[in-house]
Amino acid sequence: MTFKQFIDHYEQVCIYKNKSEFVVKYVTMELSNLEPHIFYTHMNDDIDEPLRHRIQEALNQYIDLHIPIDYILGYRYFFGYKFYVNEHVLIPRNETEELVEHVLMNMDDMSPPLKLLDLGTGSGCIGITIKKEYSDVEVTLADISEDALKVAQQNAHQLNVDVSIVTSNWFSNIKGKYHVIVCNPPYIPEEEAVGDTVDKEPSLALFGGKSGLHHYETVLSQAQKFLHDGGFIAFEHGYDQKQALHQLIHTYMKYATIETMQDLQGKDRMTIVYPSRDMYLKEV
Numbered sequence: 001m002t003f004k005q006f007i008d009h010y011e012q013v014c015i016y017k018n019k020s021e022f023v024v025k026y027v028t029m030e031l032s033n034l035e036p037h038i039f040y041t042h043m044n045d046d047i048d049e050p051l052r053h054r055i056q057e058a059l060n061q062y063i064d065l066h067i068p069i070d071y072i073l074g075y076r077y078f079f080g081y082k083f084y085v086n087e088h089v090l091i092p093r094n095e096t097e098e099l100v101e102h103v104l105m106n107m108d109d110m111s112p113p114l115k116l117l118d119l120g121t122g123s124g125c126i127g128i129t130i131k132k133e134y135s136d137v138e139v140t141l142a143d144i145s146e147d148a149l150k151v152a153q154q155n156a157h158q159l160n161v162d163v164s165i166v167t168s169n170w171f172s173n174i175k176g177k178y179h180v181i182v183c184n185p186p187y188i189p190e191e192e193a194v195g196d197t198v199d200k201e202p203s204l205a206l207f208g209g210k211s212g213l214h215h216y217e218t219v220l221s222q223a224q225k226f227l228h229d230g231g232f233i234a235f236e237h238g239y240d241q242k243q244a245l246h247q248l249i250h251t252y253m254k255y256a257t258i259e260t261m262q263d264l265q266g267k268d269r270m271t272i273v274y275p276s277r278d279m280y281l282k283e284v
Contacts, residue, residue: 001046001047001052002043002044002045002046002047003028003032003042003043003044003045003046003047004043004044006028006047006052006055007024007025007028007043010024010059011024011025013059013063014063017063019062019063023059023062023069024059026069027055027058027059027062027069027072027073028055030073031051031054031055031058031073032051032055058072058073068091070085070091071085071086071087071091074086076091076092076123076125078092078096078097078125078129079097079100079125079129079132079133081125081128081129081132081159082158083123083124083125083128083155083159084123084151084154084155084158085123085151086151088145088147088148088150088151089122089123089145089147089148089151089152090122090123092123092125094264095236095263095269095270096125096126096184096236098261098263098264098269098270099126099182099184099234099236099269099270100126100129100130100133102234102261102270102272103126103130103180103182103234103272104130104133104134106180106232106234106272107130107134107137107180110179110180110230112136112137113136113137113138114134114136114137114138114179114180115137115138115140115176115177115178115179115180115228116130116137116138116139116140116178116179116180116181116182117139117140117142117174117178117180117181117182117226118130118139118140118141118142118182118183119142119168119170119171119174119181119182119183119185119219120142120143120144120170120183120184120185120186120215121141121142121143121148121149121152122143122145122148122151122152122184123148123151123152123155124141124151124152124153124155124156124163125155126182126184127139127140127141127152127163127182128141128152128155128156128159128161128163130182131161131162131163132159132161137180138164139161139163139164140163140164140165140166140174140178141156141163141164141165141166142165142166142167142168142170142173142174143167143168144167144168144169144170146167149165149167152165153165170215170218170219170222171219171222171223171225171226174226176226177226177227177228177231178226178227178228178231179227179228179230179231179232180231180232180233180234181219181223181226181227181231181232181233181234182233182234183219183233183234183235183236184235184236185215185216185219185235186215187213187215187216187236187237187238187241213241213244213245213248216235216237216245216248217248217252219233220233220248220249220251220252220253221252223252223275224252224253224275227275229276230274230276231274231275232272232273232274233272233273233275234270234271234272234273235270235271235272235273236269236270237268237269237270237271238269239263239267239268239269240268241268242260242268242271245271246258246260246271249271249273253273253275255275255276256273256274256275257273257274258271258272258273258274259271259272260272
């Protein structure tokens with residue numbers, strides 16, 4: 001059986017079983033250890049038997065057991081970096097890459113050195129990526145889950161970055177002040193249904209109370225005590241939570257400057273909050 005025949009067959013299986021057919025090429029290429037430009041030149045070659053069995057096993061877990069493909073592979077690419085993931089952490093999303101881009105752009109308007117807190121870090125993808133992209137920042141990764149922090153620690157080691165790691169229920173064990181606080185908290189309303197692969201991810205990282213905004217209120221009610229004057233808070237949130245989040249922000253930060261950005265799908269997904277914006281900006 002050739003690569004093309006194998007891929008065509010499993011794409012049809014995925015379509016029939018209402019799974020993403022795009023996973024088939026991705027998994028086949030990853031487990032073949034071939035670069036994309038080389039992989040596509042081998043489509044009419046036969047797959048050797050051991051490789052075919054490895055790919056089949058991975059795809060069957062995805063199709064029949066509904067295990068997220070990133071958990072099966074054990075990693076996810078984020079901002080071009082390879083992050084280890086397992087069942088203890090949320091799988092990094094494309095939208096979160098966009099959040100990181102906006103944070104980096106806003107940091108460019110500030111005078112280094114800076115201190116950044118990645119609150120509810122999970123795999124560490126946000127804080128570690130920012131440290132890779134912006135070297136003159138001191139990064140702290142915080143999470144309530146010890147298992148998640150073990151994943152974050154492994155990613156920091158593999159990507160060769162120096163970060164601090166703190167076990168903390170939001171701000172409960174955080175000391176000092178930061179110029180930037182980034183937070184991608186659980187924001188799915190507790191009664192909202194999720195897909196059959198998403199429900200394999202840790203519920204602690206998915207659900208945010210009745211409205212989905214419970215954890216935002218916890219963070220906003222305390223954040224200013226941990227934020228330098230002129231610093232900012234960056235959130236990811238649900239596409240339909242913009243107005244409710246703005247109201248919540250103004251409850252705790254009456255004069256805050258708020259900017260909400262859309263993702264590449266045109267949905268409101270990222271909000272940056274400046275409680276006071278006139279400090280720490282670069283002189284022009």
